[in-house]
Amino acid sequence: MKEDFLHYLWQFKKFDILNLHTVKGEKIEIINSGQYLQQAGPDFFNAQLTIGNQKWAGNVEIHLKSSDWYIHNHENDSAYDNVVLHVVWEHDTEVYRKDNTEIPVLQLKDFTDRAAVDNYRMLTTPKTWIYCEKELASINSFVMSNWKDRLFFERLERKSKPILELAAEVTNDWEAVLFCFLAKNFGLNTNGEVFYKLAKSIPFAVIRKEAFEAENLEALFMGRAGLLKADKQDVYFKDLKTRFDYIIHKHRLPEVYLDELQFFKLRPNNFPTIRLSQLAQLYHLHQNLFSKLIEANTLQEIYDLFTLQVSEYWKTHYQFDKESTKKRKALSSAFIDLLIINTIVPFKFAYNRYIGKETDDEVLDLLTVLKPEKNAVIDKFRFYKVAVESAFDSQALLQLKKKYCDHKKCMQCALGLELIKS
Structure with missing residues (x-):
C-alpha cells in the first residue's frame, strides 16, 4: 500500500465518517478535511476538526505507520508544528509535538470499507504492462472521454x-x-x-x-x-x-x-x-x-x-x-x-x-481529424481494447502512459479512481 491511497481515502472521505475516533477513544468529527496541495509540508492544510470536545483548525499529516513521523524527521521541522491530527493506516507509536504534547492519531484501517482496499490491491497488483490493463475495456466511456480531454x-x-x-x-x-x-x-x-x-x-x-x-x-x-x-x-x-x-x-x-x-x-x-x-x-x-x-x-x-x-x-x-x-x-x-x-x-x-x-x-x-500516431504504446492500448481513432486520442494516451502509468500514479488518475470505486 502507498500513501497516495490514504490521501485518496481522506480527501474523498471513503471511510466510516460517522463513527470515527482516535486510537485513545476520542470522537472525531470532520468539518473540513483540508486542502490537498501536494507540496512540501503537511499533506492537508487548514483542516477543521472536532476531537473530543475541542474544535481544531490546522493541518493533517498522513503516513502508513505512525513511526514514519520520526523516519521523515518531522519532529525537527517547524512546518509540522501545526498538525492537529495524524492519520495512519497502522498505529505503532505515539508522536509528540515540540512542546511535548501528543498528536491525536486516527488509525484509518479500522474505519475503511474492505472492498475499497481489495479494489486498490487488485488495481496495483503488477501486470505485464500497466496496473489497470485488464480493466481498461470496462471503464465507463464518459469517464474515459473526460479524462482524455484533461490528458x-x-x-x-x-x-x-x-x-x-x-x-x-x-x-x-x-x-x-x-x-x-x-x-x-x-x-x-x-x-x-x-x-x-x-x-x-x-x-x-x-x-x-x-x-x-x-x-x-x-x-x-x-x-x-x-x-x-x-x-x-x-x-x-x-x-x-x-x-x-x-x-x-x-x-x-x-x-x-x-x-x-x-x-x-x-x-x-x-x-x-x-x-x-x-x-x-x-x-x-x-x-x-x-x-x-x-x-x-x-x-x-x-x-x-x-x-x-x-x-x-x-x-x-x-x-x-x-x-x-x-x-x-x-x-x-x-x-x-x-x-x-x-x-x-x-x-x-x-x-x-x-x-x-x-x-x-x-x-x-x-x-x-488527423490519424493517430503509430508506436508501441498506442499498439498496446489498442490490444487492451481502448479506442484510438485520432491524433487527439493518441496524444492523450501517450500522456496517460508516460506521466501516470509509468509513475504508478493511479490515485491521481481518473481511471484509477473509477476502478477503486467500482
Missing part, C-alpha cells in the same frame, strides 16, 4: 512551455522560435537535439537575408552541422563549402561545436542531409512561415505549406559523393502529420496563450 491539454501545456520560454529568450521573435522547433522535429528523435542546437546557433536575421537562395540556406545548415568539413571531390559539395565560408565571414558567425549527426540505422529518407535540404527548401519558399501557419485553419492549408522536395542534387544523392536512383524526396504526409502534432499545434496553442486568446476548439479540430 490532451496537460500534454499540450507541457509541449508549449519550452516554446514560450524560448520566445521570451529571443524577445518574442516567433519566426525564430518556430525555426528552432521545426528544425528539431526535422531531425526526429535521432538527430533532433543536434538540429535544435544548430538552429539556435544561427540568428534568424541571417536566415531571412539568405533565404533568397535555397543553396545558401543548405550550405549554412550543412556547414553548421559539420557536414562540410571533409574533403570531397563532388562539385556540389565544393560549391556549398565555398558558400558556407562566405556566409560565415559575411555575418561574422562564431564557430559552434555540435554532436556528430547520426546516419546509422536511419532510413535513407531520414538521413540528416535530406532533412536539412528539405528544411532549407521550406524557408526558401516561405519567408513568413510562422504567420502563414498561424493563419492556416485546416489540415489542407498546412499540407500545402509543406508541399516541397529536396534540391536537385539530393534527388540523386543521400550522401555526398554517392550517387543514387533519382527520387523527388518530398515530405511524406506521415512526416507532415508528425510536424502538426509535435510542432504546429503546440505553437498555435502557445502563441494564442501568449496573446490571450483561447484556441482549445481550434487545436482539437485539427487533431480530431
